[in-house]
């Protein structure tokens with residue numbers, strides 16, 4: 001918050017007003033891109049797509065620039081809305097995530113052409129739009145995903161209809177309205193991004209079956225990814241993860257401890273790429289744990305606290321208690337009767353890999369450490385803990401052969417070496433950010449080009465000027 005001029009109370013008041021104006025069944029009148037009926041949302045997005053498709057790339061880029069600018073202008077409001085509505089994450093980190101999304105999500109420069117020329121003429125392979133994309137977005141990064149998807153999809157010449165998580169619908173509606181305002185201000189059409197007032201499984205099913213939706217993009221847990229992959233349509237599935245961070249004896253253990261806690265606690269562990277558990281070689285395990293506790297705000301949970309946490313954060317049916325997802329360590333501890341100071345950032349403990357707080361993707365700053373005797377056992381353990389999601393894994397080691405072995409064995413879309421997990425999103429690491437990491441269907445970190453289809457355009461016998 002210190003980076004901005006608006007004071008916290010002022011932002012809070014604005015957010016309360018915006019939220020009050022967006023009551024659940026209520027008044028979305030005047031909000032751009034918001035419809036009562038999913039079919040109407042798709043029809044409006046289709047009309048807008050016809051206009052977007054006719055635009056020059058420069059015109060598309062103008063719309064994208066306006067989305068970037070408006071996101072930066074509204075960053076505090078959106079970040080506050082997301083936290084207020086979902087009860088998850090923290091405002092400071094959400095501000096950083098939105099700024100990163102606004103500034104670094106690739107635009108039309110990602111839409112490139114392959115060309116071959118020779119005696120038989122000139123052939124181009126161009127990236128064309130699919131049309132109207134149906135996107136399903138998570139509660140954990142609601143507006144980040146909507147902004148990031150919209151920039152990429154519009155850059156590719158598409159428009160998009162969102163079926164957001166119902167727990168984040170107000171934040172999503174606000175964001176979609178802002179995106180359409182940006183388009184209108186830049187001379188583009190209304191309804192380049194659309195949604196419904198009340199997203200449900202039914203509206204999602206209408207979207208998945210609709211003949212005007214050729215591509216589905218799902219960002220969320222295993223249920224939604226399986227649903228879009230069973231739709232009979234082309235689908236991009238950005239699913240769950242449970243990223244392990246392995247630390248071996250060649251690592252800078254002190255730095256590894258700092259990186260891991262920074263990554264694990266970012267936005268209260270909501271990012272799917274964040275460190276969810278640690279696998280540590282026996283010879284450095286105590287040292288690592290010591291750095292967690294003495295230098296990085298780690299709270300060492302004993303068996304009794306661990307047992308209470310299991311009962312609190314996981315329901316008897318094995319699901320996550322939504323009231324605990326994305327909460328900070330202090331809040332989680334206070335839920336089990338432990339009061340700690342503001343310096344506590346993460347709950348740490350040592351346990352077997354099967355421990356429910358280790359094997360489950362919690363999305364909370366609870367970091368179990370599994371002790372292993374050898375590097376080989378560490379790799380096996382990490383592979384087991386990642387559950388075949390092939391999403392993200394991290395390693396702290398100075399031995400390149402080991403890093404290579406680990407990377408091959410984990411086979412994940414993201415692998416961060418010697419840094420916090422968020423380096424994979426371009427925070428202190430090279431490369432562009434995304435909030436849709438297509439782990440299951442293999443596109444990896446999605447960007448504008450992911451949302452296009454390849455079209456070959458052939459001119460015979462001419463236009464080769466070599």
Ligand code: NAD
Pocket residue numbers: 136137138139140141163164165166201204219220221222223224227237238239240241271272361435436437438439
């Ligand atoms: P969630 O799976 O509960 O919901 C995600 C979205 O899917 C929501 O819009 C929800 O309404 C919808 N949905 C859920 N089941 C559905 C079904 N059967 N049919 C149609 N729609 C369905 O997930 P969440 O709590 O919102 O987000 C957290 C999960 O998403 C975690 O598992 C996290 O790892 C994953 N995630 C992955 C990425 C990625 O890029 N790979 C990014 C963010 C979150």
